[in-house]
Amino acid sequence: MSRRGDVIRGLYEAFAQALGPSRWWPGETPFEVAVGAILTQNTNWKNVEQAIANLKAAGAMTEKGLRALSPSVLEDLIRPAGYYRVKTKRLTEFLDFLEQESGLDIEALRGESLHDLRPRLLSVRGIGPETADSILCYALDMPTFVVDAYTFRMFARHGLVHEGMDYHELQESITDALPQSVTDYNEFHALIVRASKEWCSKSRPRCAACPARGLLDDPERLPQ
DNA sequence: ATCCGGTCCT
DNA sequence: AGGACGGGAT
Numbered sequence: 001m002s003r004r005g006d007v008i009r010g011l012y013e014a015f016a017q018a019l020g021p022s023r024w025w026p027g028e029t030p031f032e033v034a035v036g037a038i039l040t041q042n043t044n045w046k047n048v049e050q051a052i053a054n055l056k057a058a059g060a061m062t063e064k065g066l067r068a069l070s071p072s073v074l075e076d077l078i079r080p081a082g083y084y085r086v087k088t089k090r091l092t093e094f095l096d097f098l099e100q101e102s103g104l105d106i107e108a109l110r111g112e113s114l115h116d117l118r119p120r121l122l123s124v125r126g127i128g129p130e131t132a133d134s135i136l137c138y139a140l141d142m143p144t145f146v147v148d149a150y151t152f153r154m155f156a157r158h159g160l161v162h163e164g165m166d167y168h169e170l171q172e173s174i175t176d177a178l179p180q181s182v183t184d185y186n187e188f189h190a191l192i193v194r195a196s197k198e199w200c201s202k203s204r205p206r207c208a209a210c211p212a213r214g215l216l217d218d219p220e221r222l223p224q
Numbered sequence: 225a226t227c228c229g230g231t232c233c234t
Numbered sequence: 235a236g237g238a239c240g241g242g243a244t
Contacts, residue, residue, distance in 0.1 A: 025229090036229090037229080038230095040228085040229050040230090041228095041229080041230040041231065042228060042229085042230045042231080042239090042240095043228055043229085043230085043240085043241085043242095044227075044228040044229095044241090044242070044243065045228080045229070046228090046242075046243065047228080047240095047241065047242050047243080048229090050241095050242085079240090079241070080241060080242070081240090081241075081242095082228085082239080082240040082241040082242075083230090083231095083238095083239050083240055083241085084239090084240075084241080085239075085240090086231085086232085086238090086239055086240095087239090090231085125231090125232075126230090126231065126232080127231085128230060128231050128232085129230090129231095130229070130230065130231090131229090131230070131231085134229070146229075148229045148230085149228085149229070149230080150229065151229090189229085192229095193229060196229090201227095202226090202227065202228090203226075203227085
């Protein structure tokens with residue numbers, strides 16, 4: 001009966017009602033989802049789409065196809081996504097991980113437990129908590145919730161982020177309010193991203209038009 | 225000019 | 235805690 005849980009479930013309800021089903025993550029295969037998760041780090045998804053198109057055109061949107069590329073060619077293909085030098089290293093580290101953990105086949109990770117796999121993913125250089133959870137939830141259908149900059153911003157505006165709150169604290173506060181379900185974790189994060197682009201933008205948020213405006217502390221005094 | 229489904233290094 | 239990484243869209 002916490003107000004925090006009520007607000008969190010209320011956000012989910014409001015966005016689900018307004019936006020409908022999301023069918024996330026954009027990506028045709030689990031491997032493409034994982035690659036997209038790395039490429040979109042602090043980067044506009046629109047730019048990532050170009051990099052993904054380049055990789056597909058080069059036959060590099062499979063484990064073996066990507067492995068066959070030289071670093072300089074890979075850099076050129078993913079350049080539109082920005083940070084192309086560090087991201088080339090991160091994709092290579094991820095392939096190294098797949099090679100030793102799963103015989104270069106991401107699907108082989110499905111047999112693993114979330115509890116065992118998550119820390120191993122986090123040990124890969126360039127894969128932090130958000131990227132790890134994105135891969136686990138959206139590529140492997142495991143019940144872990146993705147927290148991102150959109151989540152922090154939206155939840156802060158609703159008074160749900162306390163001073164110094166870190167990734168795992170916010171994550172736990174959200175999953176505590178929801179059924180432990182990969183379907184709900186998947187959908188709620190997708191709705192947060194869509195709603196953030198639609199209404200909860202960083203500058204000039206469109207609170208008056210937001211389906212969640214009624215959940216604000218004081219709906220009469222809107223942010224900015 | 226500002227912003228972007230972060231993460232690592234110093 | 236502060237900085238580096240970066241091209242593309244709005």
